[in-house]
Amino acid sequence: QSALTQPRSVSGSPGQSVTISCTGTSSDVGGYNYVSWYQQHPGKAPKLMIYDVSKRPSGVPDRFSGSKSGNTASLTISGLQAEDEADYYCCSYAGSYTFYWVFGGGTKLTVL
Amino acid sequence: EVQLVQSGAEVKKPGESLKISCKGSGYSFTSYWIGWVRQMPGKGLEWMGIIYPGDSDTRYSPSFQGQVTISADKSISTAYLQWSSLKASDTAMYYCARLYSSRIFDYWGQGTLVTVSS
Numbered sequence: 001q002s003a004l005t006q007p008r009s010v011s012g013s014p015g016q017s018v019t020i021s022c023t024g025t026s027s028d029v030g031g032y033n034y035v036s037w038y039q040q041h042p043g044k045a046p047k048l049m050i051y052d053v054s055k056r057p058s059g060v061p062d063r064f065s066g067s068k069s070g071n072t073a074s075l076t077i078s079g080l081q082a083e084d085e086a087d088y089y090c091c092s093y094a095g096s097y098t099f100y101w102v103f104g105g106g107t108k109l110t111v112l
Numbered sequence: 113e114v115q116l117v118q119s120g121a122e123v124k125k126p127g128e129s130l131k132i133s134c135k136g137s138g139y140s141f142t143s144y145w146i147g148w149v150r151q152m153p154g155k156g157l158e159w160m161g162i163i164y165p166g167d168s169d170t171r172y173s174p175s176f177q178g179q180v181t182i183s184a185d186k187s188i189s190t191a192y193l194q195w196s197s198l199k200a201s202d203t204a205m206y207y208c209a210r211l212y213s214s215r216i217f218d219y220w221g222q223g224t225l226v227t228v229s230s
Contacts, residue, residue, distance in 0.1 A: 045207055048216065099171045
């Protein structure tokens with residue numbers, strides 16, 4: 001199972017919106033509505049931002065939203081803030097016959 | 113409050129063994145799978161495997177099967193990740209994470225940095 005494909009980097013100015021894509025296959029992203037997104041600041045543990053494609057955990061600002069079309073999932077961050085600068089990873093369940101997860105390679109978000 | 117607290121950083125030599133831990137609190141430890149995730153220096157996240165502390169059912173990513181052993185001691189709400197013979201390529205940050213509803217890694221430990229160097 002290969003890692004999901006994410007752009008290495010994206011950037012945006014404060015107040016703007018950015019979208020990070022995550023491309024997989026019909027065996028992972030396209031096959032399940034179990035895509036999640038994690039934010040990781042330098043030296044910190046990942047933090048769950050989106051699960052089940054588009055659901056936000058309690059405490060995550062509604063500036064963060066998720067969607068999916070076919071084999072590609074997307075994370076959109078609107079109203080960019082300086083503290084949004086971090087690495088973002090997508091993750092998809094991919095277990096046809098047993099438990100299995102695959103992560104994306106990560107995207108570095110720079111707030112200009 | 114759900115918390116996963118991992119053991120401290122380790123520096124080991126190639127060929128040595130190692131067992132790192134992840135202690136859960138604030139929830140029913142035996143009712144949720146715990147997963148382990150590797151992050152090599154400057155790289156992305158890789159799922160290694162999971163364990164259900166309630167009955168020690170364990171599943172491994174094919175990439176890590178045979179390379180590590182995942183275990184748990186439910187009496188002390190602790191999961192473990194161990195190596196019998198470390199390699200330099202095992203140098204990485206290792207995270208444990210709770211698996212919510214069998215599909216979402218919702219809470220993460222702070223990470224354990226393992227450095228393997230001669």
